[in-house]
Amino acid sequence: MNGRIISASRAPVRQSSVRAHNLALVLQTVANSANRPSRAAISSATGLTRATVSALVDDLIAGGLLTEVDPTPRTGAGRPAAGLALAPDGPAGLGLEINVDYQAACVVDLSGAVRHRIVEHADQRPLSPGAALAELSTLAERARAAAEADGLVLAGAALAVPGLVAPGGLVRVAPNLGWQDVDVPALLPALADLPITVDNEANLAALGELRADGAGPSFVYVSGEIGIGAGIVLDGALYRGGRGWSGEIGHVTVHPDGRPCRCGANGCLEQYAGQEAVAADPDLAAAALGIALAAVVNLLDLEVIVLGGGYAPKFDRLREGIEAELRRRVLTAGLAPVTLRPATLGADAAMRGAADAVIRGVQEDPAAWLTRAQAV
Amino acid sequence: MNGRIISASRAPVRQSSVRAHNLALVLQTVANSANRPSRAAISSATGLTRATVSALVDDLIAGGLLTEVDPTPRTGAGRPAAGLALAPDGPAGLGLEINVDYQAACVVDLSGAVRHRIVEHADQRPLSPGAALAELSTLAERARAAAEADGLVLAGAALAVPGLVAPGGLVRVAPNLGWQDVDVPALLPALADLPITVDNEANLAALGELRADGAGPSFVYVSGEIGIGAGIVLDGALYRGGRGWSGEIGHVTVHPDGRPCRCGANGCLEQYAGQEAVAADPDLAAAALGIALAAVVNLLDLEVIVLGGGYAPKFDRLREGIEAELRRRVLTAGLAPVTLRPATLGADAAMRGAADAVIRGVQEDPAAWLTRAQAV
Numbered sequence: 219m220n221g222r223i224i225s226a227s228r229a230p231v232r233q234s235s236v237r238a239h240n241l242a243l244v245l246q247t248v249a250n251s252a253n254r255p256s257r258a259a260i261s262s263a264t265g266l267t268r269a270t271v272s273a274l275v276d277d278l279i280a281g282g283l284l285t286e287v288d289p290t291p292r293t294g295a296g297r298p299a300a301g302l303a304l305a306p307d308g309p310a311g312l313g314l315e316i317n318v319d320y321q322a323a324c325v326v327d328l329s330g331a332v333r334h335r336i337v338e339h340a341d342q343r344p345l346s347p348g349a350a351l352a353e354l355s356t357l358a359e360r361a362r363a364a365a366e367a368d369g370l371v372l373a374g375a376a377l378a379v380p381g382l383v384a385p386g387g388l389v390r391v392a393p394n395l396g397w398q399d400v401d402v403p404a405l406l407p408a409l410a411d412l413p414i415t416v417d418n419e420a421n422l423a424a425l426g427e428l429r430a431d432g433a434g435p436s437f438v439y440v441s442g443e444i445g446i447g448a449g450i451v452l453d454g455a456l457y458r459g460g461r462g463w464s465g466e467i468g469h470v471t472v473h474p475d476g477r478p479c480r481c482g483a484n485g486c487l488e489q490y491a492g493q494e495a496v497a498a499d500p501d502l503a504a505a506a507l508g509i510a511l512a513a514v515v516n517l518l519d520l521e522v523i524v525l526g527g528g529y530a531p532k533f534d535r536l537r538e539g540i541e542a543e544l545r546r547r548v549l550t551a552g553l554a555p556v557t558l559r560p561a562t563l564g565a566d567a568a569m570r571g572a573a574d575a576v577i578r579g580v581q582e583d584p585a586a587w588l589t590r591a592q593a594v
Numbered sequence: 595m596n597g598r599i600i601s602a603s604r605a606p607v608r609q610s611s612v613r614a615h616n617l618a619l620v621l622q623t624v625a626n627s628a629n630r631p632s633r634a635a636i637s638s639a640t641g642l643t644r645a646t647v648s649a650l651v652d653d654l655i656a657g658g659l660l661t662e663v664d665p666t667p668r669t670g671a672g673r674p675a676a677g678l679a680l681a682p683d684g685p686a687g688l689g690l691e692i693n694v695d696y697q698a699a700c701v702v703d704l705s706g707a708v709r710h711r712i713v714e715h716a717d718q719r720p721l722s723p724g725a726a727l728a729e730l731s732t733l734a735e736r737a738r739a740a741a742e743a744d745g746l747v748l749a750g751a752a753l754a755v756p757g758l759v760a761p762g763g764l765v766r767v768a769p770n771l772g773w774q775d776v777d778v779p780a781l782l783p784a785l786a787d788l789p790i791t792v793d794n795e796a797n798l799a800a801l802g803e804l805r806a807d808g809a810g811p812s813f814v815y816v817s818g819e820i821g822i823g824a825g826i827v828l829d830g831a832l833y834r835g836g837r838g839w840s841g842e843i844g845h846v847t848v849h850p851d852g853r854p855c856r857c858g859a860n861g862c863l864e865q866y867a868g869q870e871a872v873a874a875d876p877d878l879a880a881a882a883l884g885i886a887l888a889a890v891v892n893l894l895d896l897e898v899i900v901l902g903g904g905y906a907p908k909f910d911r912l913r914e915g916i917e918a919e920l921r922r923r924v925l926t927a928g929l930a931p932v933t934l935r936p937a938t939l940g941a942d943a944a945m946r947g948a949a950d951a952v953i954r955g956v957q958e959d960p961a962a963w964l965t966r967a968q969a970v
Binding site: 448450459462464465473 | 836
C-alpha cells in the first residue's frame with residue numbers, strides 16, 4: 219500500500235485541500251479545547267507534526283483567527299510554552315432577525331461571545347418588505363459600526379425570518395409577515411459587501427441552542443411566536459429537508475375539522491398554540507402542542523424537546539399539559555423518557571444562531587477566510 | 595505538508611485500516627459499475643495504483659467476493675483485459691420476516707439477486723414467541739440448505755419484525771403479535787453460528803426499497819399491514835432515531851378524541867388505516883393517511899412517499915383520497931410537488947431489505963468477511 223491520501227468518503231483527497239483541512243483541524247482543536255493548548259499539545263492531539271502545526275498556527279495568527287496567550291499554568295518543571303486561543307478581535311458574525319413584532323441584531327466574536335446586541339420592538343406587518351428591510355439595514359449598520367469600533371471585522375451576516383427560504387436568500391413565503399417571493403439580499407444593499415445568508419428563524423434558533431450545548435446531539439426546538447416553527451437537530455446537525463423547508467410544525471393537523479388557518483387548511487397547531495391562543499387558553503394550547511409533539515417523537519424518536527421563543531417564559535405554565543399528552547400518545551413513553559425543557563437562549567436564540575452560523579463557517583473553512591482577508 | 599493519511603472526519607486514519615478501506619473501495623467500485631471493469635479501470639476510477647488494485651482484487655477473488663469474467667466488448671484494438679464482477683457463488687444474505695399473518699425467508703446473493711424465497715401464510719397471534727420462532731427456524735434451515743446446495747455461504751441473517759427492537763435483538767414490544775421483551779437470538783439456536791440482527795419491518799422494507807432504487811435519496815416508506823409502520827430514509831440512509839424507534843406513524847394522532855387504540859391512546863392512525871379499516875372504509879382510511887402523511891411532509895420536507903405492504907396493491911383506490919389531504923394540509927404543496935407511489939418490491943420489501951442489509955454489510959466491510967471466511 220502506498221502513502222496516498224484517502225478520505226473517508228471513498229475518494230482521494232487532493233493535495234491542495236489538505237492545507238485547508240489541516241487549518242480547520244488546528245483551529246477547531248483550539249476552539250474545542252478547555253484550556254489554551256500549546257503548539258506541542260495541538261501536535262499531539264491531531265497527529266500532525268510539530269513543524270506542520272507551527273506553520274499552520276503562524277498562518278492562523280497572521281489571519282487574525284488565533285492569538286498567543288499566557289499558557290495554562292502547570293505543575294511540572296520548566297518554562298511553559300505559549301498557549302493559543304481564538305482571537306477576540308478577529309472576524310465576527312452579524313446575526314439579524316425580523317419577526318412579526320420585532321427586529322434584532324447582534325455581533326458575536328470568534329470565541330462565541332456576544333459583543334453587541336440591539337432589539338427594536340415594532341409591529342412589522344404594516345410595513346412592506348422593502349420598508350422592513352430598510353429599517354433592518356439601519357440596525358445592521360449600527361451593529362457593524364459598534365463591531366468595527368472594537369477592532370472586529372465582520373466575516374458575514376445571517377438573517378433569521380419566520381418563513382420558507384429558497385437558495386439565494388429568496389423568501390418564498392412568510393405567512394405571518396405577509397411576505398411572498400421577497401429577494402432579501404437585493405433589498406439590503408448596505409450589506410452588499412458581506413456574504414449574507416437568509417434562513418428560517420426556527421432553524422437558526424435550533425443551531426443557536428445546539429451551540430449553547432444543553433440539548434444533546436438530537437432534539438426538536440419549537441419556536442412559539444405568532445407563528446410556530448421547529449428546528450430539527452439530528453446527530454448534532456440541523457436537518458433541513460429536501461428543499462430547506464423542514465420543521466413546519468405550526469401546520470401539523472391537531473383537529474382535522476378544526477379552526478381555519480391562514481394556510482388554507484383546518485386545525486393546524488398554529489391556531490391552537492400560537493401566541494394569542496396561548497394567552498387565551500393555555501391548557502388547550504398545551505394539549506395541542508402535546509398532540510403535535512407526540513407525532514414528532516413517534517416519527518423521529520427524539521429524546522429531547524426544547525421550547526423556545528414565546529414558549530420559554532411560559533414553560534412552567536405549559537409543561538404539565540404537554541407532558542400529559544406525551545405520556546398518553548408517544549408509543550415508547552413507557553420504555554424511555556422524553557425530556558421537555560425551555561430554551562437556554564430565550565428570545566435571542568434565532569439571532570444568536572444566525573451569528574453563530576457565520577462564526578461556524580469561519581471555523582469550518584478558515585482557509586477561505588484567510589484568502590478573503592488577504593484580498594481586503 | 596507531509597504525506598500523512600487524513601480522513602474527512604478530522605482524525606488521522608491508522609495504516610491498519612487503510613487496507614480495509616481500500617478493499618471496500620474496490621469492491622464497491624465493481625458493485626456500482628454498469629459493466630465489468632478491468633483492474634486498470636478500477637485503478638483509474640479509484641486513484642489507487644495498478645499494483646495496489648491488483649493485490650486487493652486477488653484478495654477479494656480468493657475470499658469469494660469477486661470473480662473474473664469475460665470483459666465488456668470494446669471497439670478499440672488489442673486483446674481486452676479480464677473484467678471483474680461480484681461473485682454469484684460467494685457470501686449470501688438470509689432475510690427473514692415474521693408478521694402478524696405470515697412468515698417468510700429469502701436468500702440474496704452478493705449481486706443482489708434473489709436465489710430462494712419461501713412464504714408461509716398463517717396467523718401468528720395464537721403462537722407464543724418461542725413457538726413462532728421455532729417455526730421460523732425450520733423455514734430458515736430450509737432456506738440455508740437451498741443456499742448451500744447452490745454453493746453459497748450465508749454471511750449472516752436479518753429478521754424483520756413489526757415492533758420496537760432494542761440492541762442485541764431484544765424485541766421490546768410488538769403490539770400486534772402480542773410480544774413483549776422477546777430475546778429473539780436466544781430463541782433461534784439453529785442460527786447461533788450466524789451473525790443475526792433483528793430490526794423493525796418498516797425500517798428493513800425502506801432499506802429494500804432504497805436498494806431497489808426508485809425512491810430517491812430521501813423518502814418515507816409506509817408499511818400498511820394490521821399495524822402501520824414507517825421507514826424514514828434521509829439522504830440515502832435509514833434514519834433510526836435515538837433508540838432505533840423512529841417511524842411509528844401508526845400512532846400519530848389523527849383524531850384526538852377518536853377511536854381507542856391498543857397502545858392506550860385515542861385516535862391513532864392505525865385505528866383508521868390499518869388493514870381492516872382500509873377494507874371497511876377506504877375513503878376514511880385514505881383521508882386519515884393523508885392527515886398523518888401531511889404531518890410527515892410538514893416536519894421533514896420529503897418529496898417522495900412510498901406506500902408498501904398491504905397499501906401497495908390498493909394504491910389506485912387510496913391515491914386520490916391521500917393526495918387531496920396532502921394538497922390541503924402540506925404548507926409547501928403549492929410550491930413543490932409531493933410524489934406518492936406504490937412500493938416496487940410489494941410485500942417482499944421487508945425480507946428483501948433484511949437480506950440486503952446482510953449483503954451491504956459485506957460490501958461495506960469486506961475485510962471483516964475475509965477474516966471470518968479464513969477462520970471457517
